[in-house]
Amino acid sequence: MILCTLNHIHLAFGERVIFKDEKIIIKDSDRIGLLGLNGQGKSSLLKIITGEVIPDTVVPPFTFDKCDDFSVFYVPQDIPSSFDTNLGVQDLFYHFYPKLKKLHNENKFEEIERIGGWRLIESFESYLKYFGITDQGQSINELSGGQVKKIILSIGFSNPSRLVLWDEPTNHLDIASIEMFEDELRNQNKAFILVTHDRYLLSKVCNQIYQIDRGEVKNFSGSYSEYLEHLQESEELRVKSLQKIQNSLKRETEWMRQGIKARRTRSKKRVENYHQLLKNVQSIKDRAKRKIDLDMTASKRKTKKILSLKEASFSYDNSHQIFNDFDIEVFKGDKIGLIGDNGIGKTTLIKCLTGDLSVTTGEQFRADDLNVQHFKQMKDEWPDDVTPVEILGEGTDYVSLPSGHRMHVAGYFQKFLFHQSQLNRPISTFSGGEKTRLQLAYHLRSAGDVWIFDEPTNDLDLETINLLEETLTNFKGTVILISHDRSFLSNVTNKTILMTDKNLEFFEGGYSQAEEFIEASNIERRLTQEMIDEDPKGSEHPNEEAKASERASEKPKASFKEKQQYDDALAKKTELEEKIEQADGLIMKLSETSPTEETTQKIIQLSEKKDEWELELLDTYETIESFELNYISLKS
Secondary structure: OEEEEEEEEEEEEOOEEEEEEEEEEEEOOOEEEEEOOOOOOHHHHHHHHHOOOOOOOOOOOOEEEEOOOOOEEEEOOOOOOOOOOOOEHHHHHHHOOHHHHHHHHOOOHHHHHHOOHHHHHHHHHHHHHHOOOOOOOOEHHHOOHHHHHHHHHHHHHHOOOOEEEEEOOOOOOOHHHHHHHHHHHHHOOOEEEEEOOOHHHHHHHOOEEEEEEOOEEEEEEOOHHHHHHHHHHHHHHHHHHHHHHHHHHHHHHHHHOOOHHHHHOOOHHHHHHHHHHHHHHHHHHHHOOOOOOOOOOEOOOOOOEEEEEEEEEEEEOOOEEEEEEEEEEEEOOOEEEEEEOOOOOHHHHHHHHHOOOOOOEEEEEEOOOOOEEEEOOOOOOOOOOOOHHHHHHOOOOEEEOOOOOEEEHHHHHHOOOOOHHHOOOOHHHOOHHHHHHHHHHHHOOOOEOEEEEEOOOOOOOHHHHHHHHHHHHHOOOEEEEEOOOHHHHHHHOOEEEEEEOEEEEEEOOOHHHHHHHHHHHHHHHHHHHHHHHHOOOOOOOOOHHHHHHHHHHOOOOOOHHHHHHHHHHHHHHHHHHHHHHHHHHHHHHHHHOOOOHHHHHHHHHHHHHHHHHHHHHHHHHHHHHHHHHHOOOOOO
């Protein structure tokens, strides 16, 4: 079913064209990943769909056709600027539903019920619990960035709209929370558009890819991994086309350069073809990927061990302990991924490792004259009114590079995909992605023994992330990377440190080795939480029989068919348990005999059969438990 169709989308800001006569069709089964360089129009397209931005008036005019029950909800990256962060969690929820807030303030509870408001509130609170937000009494400004993000995600998931627009939903989230978001997104049966730089997420949840490229919205039907294969094939075709056209152009150029006599006999059509070839070459060049010139330079240091902590502990004010009895060694050439839940102390650990903080107990080592370049997560390195020319030039018109060369500040600025007109603009007018690129430009002016990156992919577009990833992979120096971007970690790091509550887990095989351990830990944590939720007081339940009787009296009666299914399940349970016990006994006896080809084959067959019975038994247990949970006296 088609949810909406947008026809003749034209949008320009001054001379800058964002869209030119574009058409988009969104179906109820679409799970769209929206890609494009920063500033290419991703946010503008989302705002057009929500109605916040109206396309330009042209002929033929823009049309927005919607199905009868079309509805859309935009989930922002951050808290809306109009929201007072001194307010609490519920206030943030009501900020997105002003009508519901008005009814609540006027105590019109029946009207709230009529429009489904209580179901919406209940769903929101359920998602808060899912993401681990249990205290709703705090004001928003008292919460961490990760906690605020989880509240925003809960608002997004609880909204009943047919189409949901997710704008960078994984920024500020730790890996465990990203996987929870991913699981829930996959389980929701509704259309969405997802703007994200998380390639793992794109690969797992999307079935459509929209790429905005110079005003054109290109649609690819398939997963993100399939889209990458398509891009590779397109790039190979582009190179072949360029070679073919250049060969033709070379022949035609020689013909055009012939003398006066040749010109008189020259065909007008052939001259036109020559000029068209020139245009074709330029067109293909224009379609080539824009690239940032990322030149990371390592120093000439010979020292192998450059940083270490031994039996180190750290606490704030001798009360809030961040870690205890840690041993870490960092060597030249290490590419270390540091991961862990938000607020666990990763940034503090880095500061202790580099010597910016002194450990409470233990030993710290930092090699002499060590040059550390720190790419911080927060974009607050400079005042809002400072300009790129002041940041990069530092009072001069030139930038001194690690190679010893000097480059004009305007040319260096443009290497990072900025326009020269932005050079004297205050950075308060720059987007998050532009500030990140400016950070890269600033730090890459210097050589470093150790490069520390704290969430470098936040706000960056995928093209820039791919280039940074390639640069870090080829870099000969040491890199410490704090990131939630699983693909980035997997492709860049050769070691991983997982920081948990006052403990460290080391993985020598990089993130891919750590991933299985993390997933198992997350499953274990969720199961534990589910058990706590079901039985918050543990096993200390006085008068349990009386309580069980009371609960049973509140349950509905089972139908005859359901009772019969329950009785059958009980009989099947007994039968399967006996078969599994017999199989175990036979396998044990056969294992004690002299091994022959026949006995080995029998053990294999029995083991396979036993596996089948155990799976059946699990299903049977579920049937029995479901009945006992939902109905009263089992044999009544």
